Structures are given as C-alpha cells and as structure tokens.
Amino acid sequence: MRRVGKNTFVEIYRPGCNPGFVETSDGVVMIDTPQHPIDAVRWRERIEEAGPIRYLINTEPHGDHTLGNRFFKGATVVGQRSLAPIFEPYMERMRTNFIARAPNDDPDSVWLYEHPDYQAANGPTLLFDDQLTLHAGNHTFQCIHMPGHTAPQTSVFIPDEGVVFTGDNIFCRCRSWLQEADPWLWLDSLKAIERLDVDIIVPGHGEPCTKEYLRTQAQIIHEWLGEIGKLVDQGVDEDEVVARGGELINTIDPFPIGQRLDDWRDRIGGLNAKNLYLSIRQREGRVTGAEAPVV
Ligand SMILES: [Zn+2]
Numbered sequence: 001m002r003r004v005g006k007n008t009f010v011e012i013y014r015p016g017c018n019p020g021f022v023e024t025s026d027g028v029v030m031i032d033t034p035q036h037p038i039d040a041v042r043w044r045e046r047i048e049e050a051g052p053i054r055y056l057i058n059t060e061p062h063g064d065h066t067l068g069n070r071f072f073k074g075a076t077v078v079g080q081r082s083l084a085p086i087f088e089p090y091m092e093r094m095r096t097n098f099i100a101r102a103p104n105d106d107p108d109s110v111w112l113y114e115h116p117d118y119q120a121a122n123g124p125t126l127l128f129d130d131q132l133t134l135h136a137g138n139h140t141f142q143c144i145h146m147p148g149h150t151a152p153q154t155s156v157f158i159p160d161e162g163v164v165f166t167g168d169n170i171f172c173r174c175r176s177w178l179q180e181a182d183p184w185l186w187l188d189s190l191k192a193i194e195r196l197d198v199d200i201i202v203p204g205h206g207e208p209c210t211k212e213y214l215r216t217q218a219q220i221i222h223e224w225l226g227e228i229g230k231l232v233d234q235g236v237d238e239d240e241v242v243a244r245g246g247e248l249i250n251t252i253d254p255f256p257i258g259q260r261l262d263d264w265r266d267r268i269g270g271l272n273a274k275n276l277y278l279s280i281r282q283r284e285g286r287v288t289g290a291e292a293p294v295v
Helices: 037-050 063-071 081-105 107-114 183-194 212-233 238-252 268-282
Strands: 008-010 020-024 027-031 053-057 076-080 126-128 131-136 139-145 154-158 163-172 200-206
Touching (some): 020 139, 027 037, 027 131, 037 053, 037 063, 053 139, 063 081, 076 081, 076 139, 081 107, 081 126, 126 131, 154 183, 163 183, 163 212, 183 212, 200 212, 212 238, 212 268, 238 268
Parallel strands (some): 076 126
Antiparallel strands (some): 008 020, 020 027, 131 139
C-alpha cells in the first residue's frame, strides 16, 4: 500500500482497480473497493484499525471498482445519481464471471463468494447530481461528476491532501479502456481535473501521477477519435473497424495492459474501436473524430 498524501493511501499492485482510503480524525473514507473478496476482507480488517469507515465513494459502475462493496457493510456508500440504477446489473455480470473462475484464479475467495453475510451488493444510497461535499473529521471530500470513461464517472477531490482520485478517467501508463466511453465528455473532464488544486492524481489503474500525465491521456483519446473518425469518413463498415482496432491499439496506446487483465489484451482494441465507431456515427453532422478539439 502506498502513501500518496499525508493521510491518504492507495493499493496499486493487486488485481482490479486502485482502491484508496483516507484516515481522518474521525474515521476513514474509502474510494472504491478491492476486486477480490479475500483482498476486500483483509483491507477492511486493516483499515478499521484506524477507525470506523464513514463513507465509501464509488467512482464508476465497473466491477473492478464495485465488487468489493459487499464486504464494507455499515459504510455509507456514495455515488453519482446515474450509478444507482445500473450498479447491480453491471456488477453481477462481472461477478458471475469471477465466481466461475475463482477455483483456479482466486481459490482463497471461493468461500467468501458463497458466504451468507456477503450476498447483498451494497450499492450507493447517498446520491448526488453534479457535486457533493462530505465531511469526516477535519477533512472535506468533494465528489465531482466527471463523465467520460463511464456516464456516472466521479472524481474525489481531497483538498486537505492535495490529491484527487479519478477512477478510470485516467489509466496511467497502462492501456485505456474506452468500451462505453463518451470521448468528448472525457476530454472535458480531463480539463476539469487540470483545474483542481492537486499535486497527486490517483488513476483508476496504474501508478499515481501528476497533472503532466493529463496530456498523454488526452492524446490517446484524440488519436483513437482521429483514427476511427478517418475510417468512418472512408465508409469502412463496423466489423472492419473492430478488426482494425486490434492493430491500431498498438500504435495509439503502446502501454502494457493493466493488472491481471491479460485475457483482454487482444479484445480491448476492438471494443474501443466499436464504441468510437458507434459514437462518431451518432454525432455525424455535428462533430466527427477528425474535427475533435485539440487540448
Ligand atoms: Zn477500472
């Protein structure tokens, strides 16, 4: 676990996302949860030594950020309003997959998947639209809606620590997943992150970074938009665009795939390409990928 602020810690090397927590003078605030049950219960035991968990803030619906919620009952779960209705369907899709693979991939978690105490999903109950400020001890936490990687995407800005958690609006030096992204809103959100008074950015995956990396993240999105926009302009059909996505990713986004995601290495380019093909087509007549603004 790495300390990234005076009282802020993040776990970056386990499978799944980068979950984090902040120790305040009156309990702990968590951002996202460990993906694997055995990691989640160990985390809870360690964190509760610092005090009760006051809030658990989810940055997005994907299971690598939410599967562990069920192991943190008692914390008030916070999320952007559009996260609530999709929370369980998103998470269950991923959970089914994980349960099937657990005996081989994660045998220590099998009994926890089946444990009667941990069957409720524990989705968000404290919801916000644009922004919500929370207080715990002497700390404030600003939850800010920053759609992009997903629709309910949320950044958690902690002014007292000079830190922001962005979830998967930033993949630091590991491959970017755009499988359901709105790339134009994502670029706007990167500009909003730039305006925050922070020293450290905790990405959803990869190493904590500084604002310098925002340019690289924006560049990857622009290049995806530009390349897929060209194919749309040439009238290339969807299947062909998806096939080309698998090659394009090697030049657009040469970073390694993230933590224990090897199975996806050959599919992520196609998923990204498919989403951008559909998104650009939807916006035809307004803005095409080739005309996207340059940061
Ligand atoms: Zn993620």
